[in-house]
Amino acid sequence: MSYKDKIAQKLQARMAENALRRLTVREGLIDFFSNDYLGFARSKALHTAIQQKEETYQLSVCNGSTGSRLLSGNSALAEQVEKQLAVFFQVEKTLLFNAGYNANVGVLSAIPQKGDTILYDELIHASLKDGARLSFADRLSFKHNDLEDLQRKIKKAKGDLFIVVESIYSMDGDKAPLKEIAALAKQYGACFIVDEAHSTGTFGLQGRGLVYEENLQHEVDIRIHTFGKAMGIHGACVAGSAMLIDYLVNFSRAFIYTTAFAPHAFISVQCAFEMLEQTADVIPALNKNINHLASALRTHSCYIPSSSPIQVLNIGGNDVVKNLAATIQEKGFDVRPILSPTVKKGEERLRICVHAFNTQQEIAALVSCINSQL
Numbered sequence: 496m497s498y499k500d501k502i503a504q505k506l507q508a509r510m511a512e513n514a515l516r517r518l519t520v521r522e523g524l525i526d527f528f529s530n531d532y533l534g535f536a537r538s539k540a541l542h543t544a545i546q547q548k549e550e551t552y553q554l555s556v557c558n559g560s561t562g563s564r565l566l567s568g569n570s571a572l573a574e575q576v577e578k579q580l581a582v583f584f585q586v587e588k589t590l591l592f593n594a595g596y597n598a599n600v601g602v603l604s605a606i607p608q609k610g611d612t613i614l615y616d617e618l619i620h621a622s623l624k625d626g627a628r629l630s631f632a633d634r635l636s637f638k639h640n641d642l643e644d645l646q647r648k649i650k651k652a653k654g655d656l657f658i659v660v661e662s663i664y665s666m667d668g669d670k671a672p673l674k675e676i677a678a679l680a681k682q683y684g685a686c687f688i689v690d691e692a693h694s695t696g697t698f699g700l701q702g703r704g705l706v707y708e709e710n711l712q713h714e715v716d717i718r719i720h721t722f723g724k725a726m727g728i729h730g731a732c733v734a735g736s737a738m739l740i741d742y743l744v745n746f747s748r749a750f751i752y753t754t755a756f757a758p759h760a761f762i763s764v765q766c767a768f769e770m771l772e773q774t775a776d777v778i779p780a781l782n783k784n785i786n787h788l789a790s791a792l793r794t795h796s797c798y799i800p801s802s803s804p805i806q807v808l809n810i811g812g813n814d815v816v817k818n819l820a821a822t823i824q825e826k827g828f829d830v831r832p833i834l835s836p837t838v839k840k841g842e843e844r845l846r847i848c849v850h851a852f853n854t855q856q857e858i859a860a861l862v863s864c865i866n867s868q869l
């Protein structure tokens with residue numbers, strides 16, 4: 496069979512499962528779907544602040560960065576942004592990556608070595624799994640948020656241990672038991688890595704993340720903060736010790752072999768974090784909306800308890816959840832179904848993201864629409 500036949504067969508199998516992914520553009524619906532939790536991606540004030548700062552910098556090379564950070568792509572601006580992020584996240588150093596995907600691949604492919612073991616929660620993001628697959632270390636997954644299973648796997652593991660979790664799980668919206676995992680990491684001398692993609696900007700003092708909220712910044716060795724979600728822009732940083740960051744600069748291929756952020760992107764990071772520090776009311780507004788939606792959805796037995804902006808109804812079945820989402824969309828709400836194979840078969844779900852900018856009326860109307868369908 497030729498490669499073309501194999502590809503066609505795989506697409507047909509996806510179609511048969513009613514799980515074919517398509518790029519869609521839908522406009523005019525009320526946003527209960529995007530990761531723009533704080534409304535920064537649509538903030539005119541942030542847009543203006545970025546434009547104004549770009550003008551004040553008067554950069555001679557102002558469009559592209561022209562190369563890798565290790566060649567022509569580095570700048571005083573890049574280093575200044577990393578220093579500011581290190582102060583914000585209270586670590587020795589941070590290192591910017593072009594996206595959370597690159598940061599996760601860049602960390603996990605570079606740090607664990609042959610003979611070591613990466614222990615990861617079965618629900619971690621694809622980018623962490625891809626990074627682990629690129630490393631020469633062994634991999635063992637443990638059941639979601641299951642400390643006993645983690646401990647069982649730790650006992651089987653060889654070499655240096657790396658425990659990898661998300662602070663807020665992207666498809667369930669629930670929290671990792673960070674304190675308990677940190678204690679296990681300490682007990683077994685493991686390196687503890689936390690992806691804070693969905694807690695950056697939403698948890699902890701001024702959005703410093705869940706690790707910070709739980710006062711674990713000295714127990715967690717590596718944090719990955721992404722900027723494409725609550726921060727409303729793009730990119731990510733790895734936060735940790737100076738030695739760790741120096742190591743990544745030398746050995747992380749996802750950092751080394753790519754063109755650095757454009758100046759506009761560095762300035763966007765600066766402005767988005769300044770905005771986060773200046774808009775004290777935005778996280779409480781988000782939390783009010785999370786509580787409103789969560790307390791209404793809780794009445795459904797398929798609801799997965801969550802105190803994060805990610806609220807999930809575990810419906811089951813690609814067809815059922817697709818039809819449900821379509822009906823809700825027809826009523827004017829942008830919600831999307833999450834299908835298998837993105838989640839396990841039988842756990843296909845409606846994933847609702849609530850934002851600081853959603854009104855109480857919008858939330859109430861969405862809930863009554865869902866209630867009429869379930």
Ligand SMILES: Cc1ncc(COP(=O)(O)O)c(C=O)c1O
Pocket residue numbers: 594595596597599620622661665690692693721722723730731
């Ligand atoms: C938990 C998690 N980690 C990492 C990423 C990747 O981040 P980015 O979109 O910045 O590449 C995502 C986004 O999809 C995510 O949900």
